[in-house]
Amino acid sequence: MHNADDLPALTTTVFERMSRLSQDLGAINLGQGFPDMAEPDELVEAACTALRTRSNQYPPMRGLPQLREAVAGYYRREQGVDLSPDEVMVTSGATEALAAAILGIVRPGDEVILVQPLYDAYVPLVLRAGGVPVLVSLEPPHWTLPAGQLEAAITPRTRAIVLNTPNNPTGALLDRATLDRIGELAQARGFYVISDEVWEGMVLDGAAMTSTLQIPALRERTLKIGSAGKLFSMTGWKVGWIVAAPRLLAAAAQQHQFLTFTTATPLQWAAAEGLNLPPAWHRAHRQRYEQARRRLVDGLRAAGFAVLPAAGTWFVIIDLAASGLPADDDAALAERLLREAGVASIPVSAFYAQHAPRGYLRLCFAKQDATLDEAVARLAAFRQALG
Secondary structure (H helix, E strand, C coil): CCCHHHCCCCCCCHHHHHHHHHHHHCCEECCCCCCCCCCCHHHHHHHHHHHHHCCCCCCCCCCCHHHHHHHHHHHHHHHCCCCCHHHEEEECCHHHHHHHHHHHHCCCCCEEEEEECCCCCHHHHHHHCCCEEEEEECECCCCECCHHHHHHHCCCCEEEEEEECCCCCCCCCCCHHHHHHHHHHHHHHCCEEEEECCCHHHECCCCCCCCHHHCHHHCCCEEEEEEHHHHCCCHHHCCEEEEECHHHHHHHHHHHCCCCCCCCHHHHHHHHHHHCCCHHHHHHHHHHHHHHHHHHHHHHHHCCCEECCCCECCEEEEECHHHCCCCCCHHHHHHHHHHHHCEECEEHHHHCCCCCCCCEEEEECCCCHHHHHHHHHHHHHHHHHHC
């Protein structure tokens, strides 16, 4: 006889807990990654028009042909990747794309290399597929991927490696040389790459983004994950996609059809219009975030905080020891900052499954100027009070 005790215990992520506490305490939330800036009028209008004038019924399982073409066109223009719409599948957000990709190619007993710090869905999804997570860590403070550790982690059971570039929370990019080496290893050892590139539209201040699909050795071995929510700063839309060679995409599609099957039709139309906006629009959209990052980083550094360099995302990381703050427990300090300074952050240790460094905090800069200025003032006062 079964009872409620047989059900798994309900767990709450640090992101949800900090956001709830922030709301309860009236704190400034620089923890959760969502913008509070004005949303792009072009995208809002496109969605409204689609609701009124386009279909609100089921789209094709792999996505509207117009959106799949728009995704392929965007990558041709922005990254020089020659794609067919047949290599694109629309999903209900990037997390569903990750689920379809992992469940599609990972078999019970397969090893999957995951690079820490990592998105918290990676480990549960690998376990759900019956896979075995194998962890490799980026090396702070520049968050580089140690080639020796990565190669040592590869075994005959390695089925895939999951990459995240730009990386959340560090903002680090994998460079061309690193991706070329991964390509060589993938061909020689026979594994696949699942590349979470959802922050590709938020590579800031002229940094150079290299996609895994630009690496010839990975072109037929990669499932690339993208996100309209991140590209357009509309996180609630939950429109994502997988780009992969037809054989790999078919494996992911087998899973997608029994996960969400389709994605909101009007939002697919709107995302297609957004992707077809000219490159100048996308540059201007990024510039808002470049200015916000500069404002937060300059303010923090003027107040004595050590902020690590980051090439992309909506986040920056504070080095606690270099900032003269207690660095032995980032989660405890994040709690203090929330309760005593009224600013929510996320401990970087939350992005690790094991062996987490404890000396870093992540802050989101995708906020209005007044919000960032007040957050800096509160953090500065807290630091000064510590003496």
